[in-house]
Amino acid sequence: MTDIRSLCIYCGSGHGNDPVFTETAEALGHLLAAENIRLVYGGGSVGLMGTVARAALAKGGQVTGIIPQFLVDREVMLPEVSELIVTLDMHERKRLMFEHSDAFVALPGGIGTLEEVVEQMTWAQLGRHKKPVMLANINGFWDPLVSLFEHMSASAFIRPGFELSYGVATSVDQILPKIRKRVAQIQALEDARPKTDAVPLERL
Template identity: 60%
Template structure:
């Protein structure tokens, strides 16, 4: 049985202009802690990043912050987390965030959040991983991106067999249940692959 133990959350180092996004980050941090699911995030102490980390910590949850050296001062690193990893560069940061996480969630954010989300979608599309990816379309923030993905499919750039696998939740309280619901499907796919593999190649 697969259970989501850690979730990597991509989100803005800014709080944005809508208070509900900050409130959503804080609420999700509490939900992670209450569910016993660890948070993996970018290590900052400002914006939505800082809000979700501090909320998780305040609710008794476990937080792993992963931040490159050049952003330590710029993003005001949060030093109170249980595990803090300072990497040499962005490539190492993203690799470690991937390795430490069972699933990925994109809360509202800027181009950095978008880039991290799209990278995971690309890797999943190419079959490099099957971890759940969820777009938290809170207050319609990611609706333009979801529409663009649909447009790409209509235009023939997302071909059958090369689908972009992602989940969508429009409420914070639906995020973890959606990830957990995806986990049995992942286990079933893994079991099917093992059963189909020739003896000696497992």
Template identity: 60%
Template sequence: MHDLKSVCVYCGSSTGHDPAFVAAADALGVALAEAGITLVYGGGSLGLMGRIAHTVLSSGGNVIGVIPQFLHDREVMLRDVSELIITEDMHERKRIMFERADGFVALPGGIGTLEEVVEMMTWSQLGQHEKPIVLANIADFWAPLNDLIVHMSASGFIRPGWDVSYDVVDDIAEVIPTLTSRQAALHADRSPREAMLRRL
């Protein structure tokens, strides 16, 4: 039995051009519902966001939508979620999504999706959480980001002991097993950066 009770999924408010993106959102939604894992997401009704939420709900799962007031006022939220949280701004939205999730998954998306998952990577790197992060690399969507992080490390901007903790999977079927195995690993021995943080 895993300790993964909820997963925050970051993804686009559009569906993108590749049908594989929609298929991935559907598959992940079914997998979360069947595993009894609550979906935490940005509360929208459009694009991959709306797709995965609808799929979780139609598959008998639970969905927590977190949406800022200005988007709620535009009526782009999904009203049928199990729990809808309306926040004052984007900062509160991201904080609540972080607090309500045991792990994070990034499906394909735009600048907002990129910003959200990179922030979770940064917080992990700085020792602010021990929650697993998975990039669902559907049709190689996240390959450029992965290459950039490798380039940053090779260029000396990610120092040894301060590696970015995340996993990349190419198949949606790998997402939940990867989250659970990484969750266990993150609770094992900490890397040298924690000892360094304690000395600061």
């Protein structure tokens, strides 16, 4: 993997109470289209989910929506996406979102967004993948989570050899450069070390 061709966006099915969250989702959708990077997301048409997908489509981008059948009505599935996959359950949805994506970004969102991005961090921590994971820390939204991770490390629940591998971006224009830097870092480690070695990455 030398560059990203698809990016999974985790984000809220609401807009939150800060207009910058919606502005950020729209700007990111436009950016992915301009960079010819496929957006992979949860398939809904509401909240930040709908904003980022419509923004990418409006600029000619490619969008893959992956949604479980029971959420088709609740999240008001967006039918105009380039590719729509309806799954049997959440487990299949998350697996397919992982398989279709080269990297992951969490915009502001609720407990579902938190669960999805932390799961990717956990899989990376356990050596199941080396795909970049990025928190889009818009207006400090993810600061409490980053502080919690630091508290876990200080309390010796995140131990040496099992460090979390993730990045933090505070604006849209930082996201792709930081992800690409991490891709290059991962590739360099892959080239230099046996594939069985687990090498922690410094947080960007």
